[in-house]
Amino acid sequence: MHHVHHVHQSGADAQSLERCVSVVEEVIRLGKDEPALYAGEAFQSAWQCISENSPEQRFRLRVKIKQYKPTGIPLNEIDRFGSRGDGDEALCTADALVALATRTGELFFDETTRDGFVDVGIETMKVRSTRFTEWLSYHYFHESGRSSASDSALKQACGTLSGICQHEGKPERVFLRAGRHAKSGGYYLHGIGEKWRVAEVTGRGWRLLDAAPVKFWKSGSVAPFPEPVRGGDIGRLWELVNIPEEERLLVLAWILEAWRPDTPFPALELCGVQGSAKSNTEKRIRSLVDASSAPLRAAPKTVEDAFVAAANNWVVALDNVSHLTPGLQDAFCIMATDGAYAGRTLFTNSDETVITIKRPVLLSGINNIVTAQDLISRTVHIELPVIAGRRRLESELDAAFNKAWPEIFGGLLDLFVGTLAMLPKTELPADALRMADFNHLGEAMAQSLGYGPRVFTALYQGNYQESIQRAMESSPVALAVAQMADESPYERVFDGTYKELLEKLLPFRTDSEGWPKSEKGLANALKRQIPALQEVGVILIPETGAKQSKKGRRITIRKSERGEHSEHGNARKAAGKKIEPAAGGFVEHDGGPF
Secondary structure, three states, rough: OOOOOOOOOOOOOOHHHHHHHHHHHHHHHHOOOHHHHHOOOOHHHHHHHHHHHHHHHHHHHHHHHHHHOOOOOHHHHHHHHOOOOOHHHHHHHHHHHHHHHHHOEEEEOOOOOOOOEEEEEOOOEOOOOOOHHHHEEEEEEHHHOHHHHHHHHHEEEEEHHHHHHHOEEEEEEEEEEEOOOOOOOEEEEEEEEEOOOOEEOOEEEEEEEEOOOOOEEOOOOOEEEEOOOOOOOOHHHHHOOOOHHHHHHHHHHHHHHHOOOOOOOOOEEOOOOOOHHHHHHHHHHHHHHOOOOOOOEOOOOOOOHHHHHHHOOOOOOEEEOOOOOOHHHHHHHHHHHOOOOOOOOOOOOOOOEEEEEEEEEEEOOOOOOOHHHHHHOOOEEEEEOOOOOOOOOOHHHHHHHHHHHHHHHHHHHHHHHHHHHHHHHHHOOOOOOOOHHHHHHHHHHHHOOOOOOOHHHHHHHHHHHHHHHHHHHHHHHOOOOHHHHOOOOOOOEEEEEEEHOOOOOOOOOOOOOOOOHHHHHHHHHHHHHHHHHHHHOEEEEEOOOOOOOOOEEEEEEEEOOOOOOOOOHHHHHOOOOEEEOOEEEEEEEEOOOO
């Protein structure tokens, strides 16, 4: 233990911090019989290093010290033994900050993410957030006679408060922007108007509340919604976004589904060439779901960056994306269905930091961004047309949207009410796609607007089929297999080894780039394309199990009788007409251009 004072420094590395933790744990083990160890230089140096570099470890060890400390020695005296010089002042300030927070607010933790939170009045703040740090610093300034707290003291206080939340607080469910109350079944949207009120939405109607029965917290970039207008007009939205008329039901369903935190979220992909208003359309749609001071962002460089962004935004909106790595596409699949990201905790060798997240994802780009089959099955793809005629100024569009926003928002809330009322009466189609909750909500929404059964389902299935076709176009192997099957007069197209298949596919090769150079490469490429080929009626049956012939692994390819979704064309045609409420029913008429 006498070597520990040599490692004391600000910003200690993980190995030094680990040695300091070992020293403190050794003092805890021996200190009940040898109290003087707490006043020794080894303990003081190690305790100060931990206090400055790892508030989480300090709190964990402090709990153990309290449990095993020698009888008759106050815990605050041991705290003083474990700090020197400037540390005394920082620890005293940190203790005052902790006392201020525990006296003023109620500490608890989120049952899903296990993040620490504090309730102050009607506002809920995350302990490890800039908003709470600023609140704590401001109130300490006034309570201490206009003295400011140092960054070190604030860091120590927040680390201690986080530990108190975990060990002494009760578990709660905390939402960001959209929430649901389990008992009432109502949905809640947080942050409406200057007072940050909450909209409560059920199948019976919607109303604005000063406080919700569920807890919400605000991130640093969140912005308020406008006050919604009752009996609003969703039709005004289509004057300000470039969504093709036949795809508007899909976009409306995506917006409503993004307000339901209890169901999986499909991603929304907006693609179009220059001049199709991708960014403006994406920005307006994002504002309707989750208003933000920074609505659009560039694609993250790493999976960790994507999860950190998702942890602080209800909607992950990425603009002008040219390419998504396989890792990022997997990450967005995880976000759709409530997954988690785990990484090594800073300044530790073995601890993990886990980010549990489920978020709606909104993407825009020129080319098809989503290419992984797993993500395709969770994505609604919209192709934006080029806008003809005079282009409107950005300032003009912003002003027009801000003016129409309250009416559009009110219309969306009315639509949400009608959809929730129709949902229990609507059957999930037997042939629903992977995102069954979205399919179910879309059917209920379409029928609440006056459309017939299965109109939305056929539209959604057709959208998925087209996405599969686009993804296949980027795979020369998949195109070759599909063409070979199409030209084969037999149901069983091929039965042999991957090496034999690679040779047989050569006449159908249209692009050498991305073409596999070995049977192993062919096997890997086909494995990724099995779902896409199956959708177009080509069934791949790879040989499974450890048994393998001397010539290599075998694969069977056959054709199925699967046909096209005949309803898709009629659904697109039906969805391309506007439906408006009228006395005694609905009036249908052709919609005009964007």
